[in-house]
Amino acid sequence: MNSGKVHHTGDIILKIDNIALSFGGIKALTDVSFQVRKHEILAIIGPNGAGKSSMLNCINGVYHPQDGAITFKGETRKQMRPHIAAKQGIARTFQNIALFKGMSVLDNIMTGRNLMMKTRFWQQAIYWGAAQREEIEHRKKVEEIIRFLQIESVRKTMVSQLSYGLQKRVELGRALAAEPDLLLLDEPMAGMNVEEKQDMCRFILEVNEQFGTTIILIEHDMGVVMDLSDRVVVLEYGRKIADGTPDEVRSNQTVIDAYLGVSH
Numbered sequence: 001m002n003s004g005k006v007h008h009t010g011d012i013i014l015k016i017d018n019i020a021l022s023f024g025g026i027k028a029l030t031d032v033s034f035q036v037r038k039h040e041i042l043a044i045i046g047p048n049g050a051g052k053s054s055m056l057n058c059i060n061g062v063y064h065p066q067d068g069a070i071t072f073k074g075e076t077r078k079q080m081r082p083h084i085a086a087k088q089g090i091a092r093t094f095q096n097i098a099l100f101k102g103m104s105v106l107d108n109i110m111t112g113r114n115l116m117m118k119t120r121f122w123q124q125a126i127y128w129g130a131a132q133r134e135e136i137e138h139r140k141k142v143e144e145i146i147r148f149l150q151i152e153s154v155r156k157t158m159v160s161q162l163s164y165g166l167q168k169r170v171e172l173g174r175a176l177a178a179e180p181d182l183l184l185l186d187e188p189m190a191g192m193n194v195e196e197k198q199d200m201c202r203f204i205l206e207v208n209e210q211f212g213t214t215i216i217l218i219e220h221d222m223g224v225v226m227d228l229s230d231r232v233v234v235l236e237y238g239r240k241i242a243d244g245t246p247d248e249v250r251s252n253q254t255v256i257d258a259y260l261g262v263s264h
């Protein structure tokens with residue numbers, strides 16, 4: 001897989017400063033700091049239990065770190081809240097697919113627009129015309145995403161009837177429906193075959209290129225990480241042990257030791 005990623009990134013969009021998170025006696029994250037530039041694809045890697053998902057959960061406000069600060073688009077918060085993160089333009093996919101399995105592809109992606117809907121239920125009753133126009137606009141955007149992800153043929157299909165790879169693509173579609181500035185992808189290729197992985201890689205790169213979306217992804221497949229990312233942050237036992245370009249990280253002795261299981 002050679003993606004031919006073009007490296008052109010902008011100002012800092014996300015700053016993680018000295019984050020510490022623990023659950024009772026378990027230290028999930030200790031003093032983790034890194035920065036993400038606009039339009040960058042940043043991969044977070046590390047062995048199981050290293051704190052990767054916890055980091056994403058702090059960024060989108062699901063977990064509340066005991067220490068440190070998160071600055072997104074210039075606004076610093078000690079603790080993010082999920083609805084604020086979403087409103088500020090952070091969208092997320094999950095390690096285990098979190099779709100409405102009994103609903104169609106179209107309706108699932110439509111749920112990603114919820115935050116952007118201006119008219120509420122009681123308003124819809126009064127301003128029926130405005131609500132209808134708004135609905136048409138949202139549907140147009142959703143249809144664009146469906147075309148972009150090449151899932152037109154299954155747009156009316158119930159999600160439970162789709163292959164795992166397609167379900168992952170629909171989940172990406174739902175996140176894209178929110179038109180995020182920052183997209184958090186938790187193992188977007190997990191459980192996929194080679195062909196599905198290649199498709200997902202292509203879509204992630206196209207999202208980054210065409211929409212200018214900044215992306216943070218957690219991924220275990222090192223081939224994918226090396227191909228997709230501009231930079232890589234490596235976590236081990238909740239601490240950052242390296243941060244750099246894929247080439248820098250690949251040749252970093254501490255990283256090599258962590259992956260080969262050398263005790264230190």
Ligand SMILES: Nc1ncnc2c1ncn2[C@@H]1O[C@H](COP(=O)(O)OP(=O)(O)OP(=O)(O)O)[C@@H](O)[C@H]1O
Pocket residue numbers: 023026027028046047048049050051052053054055
């Ligand atoms: N909600 C929680 N309650 C208690 N402990 C948690 C919780 N979430 C994470 N942890 C613990 O925090 C540590 C880091 O977990 P996390 O899921 O962030 O790691 P990870 O690097 O994403 O792992 P994996 O690659 O296996 O998904 C682990 O020891 C985990 O058991």
